Amino acid sequence: MDFTSLIDNLGSHTVDGLTKGAIYALVALGYTLVYGVLRLINFAHSEVFMVGTWTVFGVYAVFNATAASGVGTVILATSVALIAATLASAGTALAVERIAYRPLRKKNAPPLIFLITAIGCSLVLVELFGHVFRQFFGPPFGRALVSIPTLIDTKVLFTVGGVSITNIQLIVIFGAVLMMVLLDLFVNYSRLGRGVRAVAQDPDTAALMGVNQDRVIMLVFVLGGAMAGVAAMLYTLRYDITKFDIGFLIGVKAFTAAVLGGIGNLRGALVGGLLLGVVEVYSSTLFSSNWEDVTAFVVLIAVLMFRPTGILGESLGKARA
Amino acid sequence: MxxxxxxxxxxxxxxxxxxxxxxxxxxxxxxxxxxxxxxxxxxxxxxxxxxxxxxxxxxxxxxxxxxxxxxxxxxxxxLCLVPEGRGVFPGMSVRENLDMGAYTRRDKAAVAKDFERVFDLFPRLSERRKQTAGTLSGGEQQMLAIGRALMSRPxxxxxxxxxxxxxxxxxxxxxxxxxxxxxxxxxxxxxxxxxxxxxxxxxxxxxxxxxxxxxxxxxxxxxxxxxxxxxxxxxx
Known part of the structure; x- marks a missing residue:
């Protein structure tokens, strides 16, 4: 137990944790949005994120962007990558909904069938990148770790009270929080957002008010997917890698974050994500990095034991009638 | 017919x-x-x-x-139904519930007039427009459900x-x-x-x-x- 190391660098560990947690939080939004409306844990969401990271890699390759590229190429490549990843992830999420979930809904399938289908979709997407694409296109597809060029070098931007903040940390935290604020405003203050909340609270009555449920469900998948796409972009800036199964652990952590904050609650996803990130970094300093995942799940179990609705409780579908 | x-x-x-x-x-x-x-x-x-x-x-x-x-x-x-047991959206305010009634309408000026009409019919709702619907009494929820249906001009x-x-x-x-x-x-x-x-x-x-x-x-x-x-x- 290395308390001195944690205490001495508490500030920088916290910022590290927040950076990590911001990405969890963005991905967590996808779980929470879909759960709020459909009462379904979309286990394919982790792969929605994975597709985003590959898209970033692809765009960089198209622009021939490397660590040595000039400023113009870097700005162009990262902007296009951000947009492309957002679209690709949103598109993947939408495709899963249209191809897999909607036909099940039309047949009134029981919840377990949805869950198994979700896991199936996740496996299909993983194997597409881990196996199928390799057969057709060869490497880098496959089961190996793929490194993504570092277009933006990590630099210390400024130091506050002995804590130095890097440009990447700032971009990740600011980007994630910005997306979450925009999503929160959309859901709480726009007409379509009201439709989303109506379906979450009472789907039958929402239909009686003229809300097209299928459209709301599509919207929710697209929004969650877009958030995962932005998360993928931020992730690649911070970690410079992707892999066919990169979504798995991030997905589980993001799901944990969603449950931690209160699944179905958008602000809960933020709280849960940030908290989980910070706890992970603290524990890896205290014990060793091997304990990071263990601690994350111990926290989850503790929350579920003492506060099963999560820290903030459910809100999107509050007191569903 | x-x-x-x-x-x-x-x-x-x-x-x-x-x-x-x-x-x-x-x-x-x-x-x-x-x-x-x-x-x-x-x-x-x-x-x-x-x-x-x-x-x-x-x-x-x-x-x-x-x-x-x-x-x-x-x-x-x-065609608008006020369902059995009212079916107000419990997590939304009175105002937002009424907005849901006008969900499909684009004629903002007429919608604003209908708000007045509903608040005239149900002064109680006007007093509580910011309150969360789930915290209203049974009678108030019924009024809200009817008012919400009227917002659609059925x-x-x-x-x-x-x-x-x-x-x-x-x-x-x-x-x-x-x-x-x-x-x-x-x-x-x-x-x-x-x-x-x-x-x-x-x-x-x-x-x-x-x-x-x-x-x-x-x-x-x-x-x-x-x-x-x-x-x-x-x-x-």
Whole structure:
């Protein structure tokens, strides 16, 4: 137990944790949005994120962007990558909904069938990148770790009270929080957002008010997917890698974050994500990095034991009638 | 005819709730549908509003066959149901609930006028416009549910048991408001267990027993019918 190391660098560990947690939080939004409306844990969401990271890699390759590229190429490549990843992830999420979930809904399938289908979709997407694409296109597809060029070098931007903040940390935290604020405003203050909340609270009555449920469900998948796409972009800036199964652990952590904050609650996803990130970094300093995942799940179990609705409780579908 | 149901059959799994029900509502009418618990009143409302699909039969609204339309499409045609148990959105404010009533409307100026109208009909809602709907009393929730339906400017307002769970004084008040809404020109089909209130206020009424219409006639006439008095009004 290395308390001195944690205490001495508490500030920088916290910022590290927040950076990590911001990405969890963005991905967590996808779980929470879909759960709020459909009462379904979309286990394919982790792969929605994975597709985003590959898209970033692809765009960089198209622009021939490397660590040595000039400023113009870097700005162009990262902007296009951000947009492309957002679209690709949103598109993947939408495709899963249209191809897999909607036909099940039309047949009134029981919840377990949805869950198994979700896991199936996740496996299909993983194997597409881990196996199928390799057969057709060869490497880098496959089961190996793929490194993504570092277009933006990590630099210390400024130091506050002995804590130095890097440009990447700032971009990740600011980007994630910005997306979450925009999503929160959309859901709480726009007409379509009201439709989303109506379906979450009472789907039958929402239909009686003229809300097209299928459209709301599509919207929710697209929004969650877009958030995962932005998360993928931020992730690649911070970690410079992707892999066919990169979504798995991030997905589980993001799901944990969603449950931690209160699944179905958008602000809960933020709280849960940030908290989980910070706890992970603290524990890896205290014990060793091997304990990071263990601690994350111990926290989850503790929350579920003492506060099963999560820290903030459910809100999107509050007191569903 | 504004609304016509022809031989409507509705089933829940293997159980048939409506066995060939037919009824009609003309424009400008207030029609009541009375019956005991389990007679199929709510099933009829679900069939008309489109929450539940039919096994067979036909529903025509405003000259269009809507049998195969979804609930939200029927709503856009001018048919709005205030569901049993009110169905307000508990996590939304009073104001947002009313906004939901106008969800499909784009005519902002007219919507603003309808807000005034609803707040005139229900001053209580005006006082509580920022309050979360889940924290309102039963009577207030019923008012909100009716007000929300009015925000859609329905051609036909469907009310499912508006008196359920309310104190007698409130029931009186709700029915007075319903009469006022009818007076302002909205056609109404109301389902009620409170036969006294429903029959005395309705132009016409249908009596529903085990999924079928067994009697129909002007409300006042049915009020005097001995078999109805015995079965539904508790008078021997």
């Amino acid at each position: 504004l609304l016509q149901l022809e031989d409507v059959v509705l089933t829940y799994g293997k159980i048939e709730a409506l066995h060939g029900l037919s009824l009609e509502v003309a424009e400008g009418e207030v029609v009541a549908l009375i019956g005991a618990n389990g007679a199929g009143k709510t099933s009829t409302m679900r069939a008309i509003s489109g929450i539940r699909g039919l096994s067979s039969g036909r529903i025509v609204f405003d000259g269009v066959d809507i049998t195969k339309r979804r609930a939200d499409q029927r709503m856009r045609k001018g 051609k036909l307002l469907l009310l499912d048991e508006p008196s359920m769970g309310l104190a007698p004084m409130l029931i009186q008040q709700i029915f007075t408001i319903i009469a006022e809404i009818a007076h302002q020109g909205t056609t109404i089909l109301v389902v009620e267990q409170n036969a006294q209130q429903a029959l005395s206020r309705a132009d016409r009424a249908y009596v529903l027993e085990t999924g079928q219409i067994v009697k129909t006639g002007p409300g006042q006439e049915l009020l005097k019918d001995p078999s109805i008095r015995e079965a539904y009004l508790g008078v021997a």
